[in-house]
Amino acid sequence: MAIGTQRLRRGEGTVWGARLAWLLLYGLAAIGAFADGAEAQKPSRDDVEAAYLYNFGKFVRWPESAGHTPMLVCVLGQDSLGQTISKLVEGEQINGRPLVERNLNRPDGVGDCSILFIGSTERAHVVETLTATEGKPILTVGDAPDFLEQGGMIEFVQVEDHVRFSVNLDECTRHRVAVSSELLKVAVTIRGKRETGGVK
Amino acid sequence: MTARSRSISAKLMWMNVVVSATVLVLATIAYFSYDLISFRQNLIRNLRTAAQIVGTNSVSALLFDDQQSAATTLEALRNSPDVLAATLVTNDGSTFAEYRRSPNVPAPPVRAMADGSIDEDWVDGSHVLLAHRIVFQGKPAGTVYIAAQLNETGQRARQYLAIACGVLLICMAAGLLISATARRLVARPMVELAETARRVSRERDYSVRAAPHPDKDEITVLVEAFNEMLVQIQERDTALNRGREQLEARVQERTAALRAANRELEAFSYTVAHDLRGPLDAVQGMVYILGGLDREKREGDRKEILEHLRQATRNMASLIDDLLNLSRASTTAVKMNRVDLTAIVTRIAEDLQRAEPDRRVEFMIAQLPAIEADEGLIRVALDNLLRNAWKYTSRHESACIEFGAISRRGETLYYVRDDGAGFDPKLGDQLFQPFHRLHSRSQFPGTGIGLATVQRILARHRGRIWAEGAVEKGATFWFTLKSEAETAAA
Numbered sequence: 001m002a003i004g005t006q007r008l009r010r011g012e013g014t015v016w017g018a019r020l021a022w023l024l025l026y027g028l029a030a031i032g033a034f035a036d037g038a039e040a041q042k043p044s045r046d047d048v049e050a051a052y053l054y055n056f057g058k059f060v061r062w063p064e065s066a067g068h069t070p071m072l073v074c075v076l077g078q079d080s081l082g083q084t085i086s087k088l089v090e091g092e093q094i095n096g097r098p099l100v101e102r103n104l105n106r107p108d109g110v111g112d113c114s115i116l117f118i119g120s121t122e123r124a125h126v127v128e129t130l131t132a133t134e135g136k137p138i139l140t141v142g143d144a145p146d147f148l149e150q151g152g153m154i155e156f157v158q159v160e161d162h163v164r165f166s167v168n169l170d171e172c173t174r175h176r177v178a179v180s181s182e183l184l185k186v187a188v189t190i191r192g193k194r195e196t197g198g199v200k
Numbered sequence: 201m202t203a204r205s206r207s208i209s210a211k212l213m214w215m216n217v218v219v220s221a222t223v224l225v226l227a228t229i230a231y232f233s234y235d236l237i238s239f240r241q242n243l244i245r246n247l248r249t250a251a252q253i254v255g256t257n258s259v260s261a262l263l264f265d266d267q268q269s270a271a272t273t274l275e276a277l278r279n280s281p282d283v284l285a286a287t288l289v290t291n292d293g294s295t296f297a298e299y300r301r302s303p304n305v306p307a308p309p310v311r312a313m314a315d316g317s318i319d320e321d322w323v324d325g326s327h328v329l330l331a332h333r334i335v336f337q338g339k340p341a342g343t344v345y346i347a348a349q350l351n352e353t354g355q356r357a358r359q360y361l362a363i364a365c366g367v368l369l370i371c372m373a374a375g376l377l378i379s380a381t382a383r384r385l386v387a388r389p390m391v392e393l394a395e396t397a398r399r400v401s402r403e404r405d406y407s408v409r410a411a412p413h414p415d416k417d418e419i420t421v422l423v424e425a426f427n428e429m430l431v432q433i434q435e436r437d438t439a440l441n442r443g444r445e446q447l448e449a450r451v452q453e454r455t456a457a458l459r460a461a462n463r464e465l466e467a468f469s470y471t472v473a474h475d476l477r478g479p480l481d482a483v484q485g486m487v488y489i490l491g492g493l494d495r496e497k498r499e500g501d502r503k504e505i506l507e508h509l510r511q512a513t514r515n516m517a518s519l520i521d522d523l524l525n526l527s528r529a530s531t532t533a534v535k536m537n538r539v540d541l542t543a544i545v546t547r548i549a550e551d552l553q554r555a556e557p558d559r560r561v562e563f564m565i566a567q568l569p570a571i572e573a574d575e576g577l578i579r580v581a582l583d584n585l586l587r588n589a590w591k592y593t594s595r596h597e598s599a600c601i602e603f604g605a606i607s608r609r610g611e612t613l614y615y616v617r618d619d620g621a622g623f624d625p626k627l628g629d630q631l632f633q634p635f636h637r638l639h640s641r642s643q644f645p646g647t648g649i650g651l652a653t654v655q656r657i658l659a660r661h662r663g664r665i666w667a668e669g670a671v672e673k674g675a676t677f678w679f680t681l682k683s684e685a686e687t688a689a690a
Contacts, residue, residue, distance in 0.1 A: 052263075186266035
């Protein structure tokens with residue numbers, strides 16, 4: 001999806017008034033103030049990942065069969081993340097589906113999950129867990145470096161001090177999980193072909 | 201074309217130009233005001249659209265902390281020339297991404313938005329600022345701030361001014377063309393009319409006519425009225441000339457008459473002098489003879505001489521009396537009274553009879569009603585007429601003198617008729633001229649003034665006199681006086 005490129009009006013005006021100076025000062029002061037605020041409340045990795053998992057739900061469409069049942073956001077391992085998510089999604093809805101966090105200890109309980117996070121502590125059980133999701137529309141997310149190679153759909157990656165992610169589109173397609181182009185737009189890398197063309 | 205036509209065309213042209221310029225200026229002002237308002241509204245609307253698009257496209261970048269993607273999205277604003285700068289701010293107020301059209305452009309100032317509001321716009325100096333809250337799935341994801349330039353007012357005014365000037369030039373050109381047409385339609389007939397009017401006033405030639413105008417408009421009315429006026433002036437002029445010619449003819453006529461009268465007067469004076477001289481010579485002669493006469497001369501001679509003397513002085517006195525009567529007839533004021541003509545005539549007849557009792561003359565005097573006249577004058581007139589009749593019947597043994605009146609066409613004609621010597625009708629006109637006598641003095645004595653006096657007296661009574669007669673067949677003098685009706689009316 002491209003940004004609207006309709007022309008506004010007229011030529012660009014470059015004549016600045018006498019208020020240029022104070023405007024500049026005001027702008028800089030404002031930016032400085034916000035920069036300070038941002039530094040003071042640097043979110044933790046768990047916070048970021050929890051928010052991402054929650055937000056993924058907004059950019060993914062599951063098959064109709066998924067119904068209007070609560071959307072389960074499952075976390076395998078990493079209890080702290082599970083707690084963060086639990087707090088985050090409490091009372092929240094996505095497309096009319098209430099969000100529910102569920103902590104899993106074993107890979108065999110994944111059947112009802114919409115989003116499944118496999119923490120780095122469960123690295124040994126990744127393949128097993130992914131096998132359990134086979135044939136089910138479950139968005140699998142992990143932060144293991146080879147998560148996508150192992151058949152995962154979204155893998156968190158650290159880029160400088162930002163948490164980013166890559167997408168394995170082929171796996172998404174195979175599990176009938178449709179990922180929005182908006183999400184793909186901000187992915188670091190995308191594996192596989194897109195289902196439909198024309199979108200970035 | 202003359203100077204007048206140029207001035208009228210110029211006026212028409214300037215009228216066109218002024219009207220179009222006024223309309224143009226007013227229309228420009230109106231449109232400029234409208235445009236200024238709509239420009240700002242359009243700008244804000246476009247900024248809002250741009251902010252919405254940017255915001256929608258920045259949601260994933262905000263949610264997944266992808267500043268680079270957000271910057272790429274903002275960069276798309278480069279396609280909107282109005283947008284100077286844009287800032288993407290996260291929910292916690294920190295700047296997420298920025299766009300600047302050029303490096304020296306400051307970032308749009310960030311202003312906290314009211315709760316629940318999606319869009320806010322405000323003007324700051326020459327800038328329009330817009331804040332748009334990005335909402336995704338019912339939750340705010342961040343805010344877009346966009347700054348745009350609003351300094352185009354002056355530039356647009358200049359553009360409008362240029363367009364207005366251009367149109368004004370076209371208007372002036374059109375005005376020239378229109379004035380050329382107007383000159384043909386309006387100015388030229390007026391100029392021709394003015395030219396005609398000038399020629400009329402300069403050459404006093406009222407026979408020229410203004411050329412008729414094909415269209416039926418006020419100018420046509422003017423031309424027709426002007427021509428009508430010329431016709432009237434021409435007619436009046438002709439009448440005036442005719443009157444003047446008549447007047448001149450009359451003056452010449454009068455002058456001639458006056459000259460004749462003058463000559464007559466000279467002749468009259470001469471005649472008066474001559475006729476007075478005659479008896480005076482006689483008196484002088486008699487006096488001389490009387491002086492040289494011896495005492496011894498017979499008494500009889502002296503008596504004869506004295507008789508001659510008496511005769512001569514009587515003639516002189518008679519002439520002088522007649523002249524006095526004539527003069528009085530001309531100058532005395534007429535005083536109208538009831539006058540009994542019959543009584544006057546009877547009295548005169550008696551006087552005449554008494555003076556010459558030997559003559560056998562029968563008077564036939566009609567009884568006439570009294571009339572309005574000046575008694576003294578009318579008595580003189582009747583006395584002259586009767587004395588005349590008496591005199592010219594003196595050579596007949598018996599005579600008849602008649603006084604009466606007949607009525608003809610409402611007018612009373614009086615007459616004095618005798619059966620005396622009469623006169624040659626061909627010379628009848630001379631009867632009433634002073635000193636003109638149709639008979640020699642030896643035949644009938646007289647001064648030749650009597651009838652002239654009568655005519656004058658009757659003229660004073662607004663009457664007239666004429667005579668009928670033939671040699672030895674008597675004469676009839678007819679006369680009228682102012683009618684009773686006229687007298688009553690007067």
